[in-house]
């Protein structure tokens with residue numbers, strides 16, 4: 001069963017079982033819980049877990065593995081029990097037990113939700129090299145009953161030939177590589193819609209903005225499904241055929257969504273940071289692991305009949321700011337600016353003028369070429385921002401060279417200029 005949010009008593013019982021297992025088997029968590037002054041047996045409900053169990057950050061794992069290579073003091077298994085080791089950027093070493101599903105059952109379900117048929121040829125283009133993404137998806141498509149091409153990354157001309165010759169109907173990988181395949185196909189003199197046979201696409205590991213989705217769907221005549229996950233915790237959520245948000249479908253994860261300021265649970269309709277705990281036995285259990293991902297929880301039930309919570313990815317926690325009471329991430333603004341071909345990098349400047357009641361936000365939008373009608377462009381941009389990011393911003397058009405390169409996607413490190421309290 002997929003744990004619900006807010007959690008049911010049965011979900012909390014599974015969470016407490018996982019915490020007890022981590023305390024019993026992992027020296028790291030045993031020491032950490034003791035230092036925080038509790039034993040898992042004393043925790044009675046979810047509120048007690050939230051109040052007493054500390055979060056785990058990626059930095060904790062990195063530090064532990066540097067101090068005690070290769071796995072740090074997190075390991076909750078004997079080395080002889082390990083079946084595989086995956087590498088995650090850092091590098092971080094993530095060992096796996098033979099019976100640890102590593103997200104595959106969940107991916108199989110996500111593949112079914114897209115309408116993939118058994119026997120279809122699936123072309124997987126995530127990396128198979130060192131990182132676990134490609135292998136994980138490959139196993140899932142194979143177990144689902146597809147014929148799987150291990151494409152990997154790069155070698156796009158060869159990949160196109162293989163996909164065409166073998167009649168691949170399902171694409172799985174990043175949207176940017178699918179875009180690369182479209183360009184490469186045209187360079188070969190092919191017409192992607194006619195010469196390739198993709199009808200469904202599993203899009204993951206990158207954001208899928210509306211404009212890019214429409215462009216790729218148009219180029220190939222396929223239907224894309226957005227999915228999200230994280231390197232250490234695996235797949236988290238994916239779209240159903242109604243494409244109205246991503247259903248939370250990680251059965252082996254207890255997912256919390258917590259308010260960025262207060263740490264309190266967020267209700268559907270709100271926006272919160274994901275904190276995830278592995279359920280079941282793991283070689284390297286993660287307890288209250290916070291990858292820094294912020295999601296909006298969509299209210300109401302999906303008409304598809306799947307009652308699991310639906311989420312929309314907002315962005316990474318570091319670049320997010322609350323402006324006029326609304327959480328804003330530069331990635332959301334970028335989705336809007338990328339609808340306008342004249343626009344490049346941008347900065348959001350937030351001020352709280354002395355004596356004013358509200359914050360004042362200005363979008364400094366860099367133009368890559370002089371717009372035909374600057375006033376109309378600024379007006380259209382402000383309207384789209386109001387409609388999609390739900391915030392009123394003044395728009396100021398400047399040449400892109402005036403915007404620091406550090407403001408560029410995907411990191412947006414200098415995209416937010418917060419002058420409040422300055």
Ligand SMILES: [Zn+2]
Nearest residue numbers: 240302304306
């Ligand atoms: Zn649905």
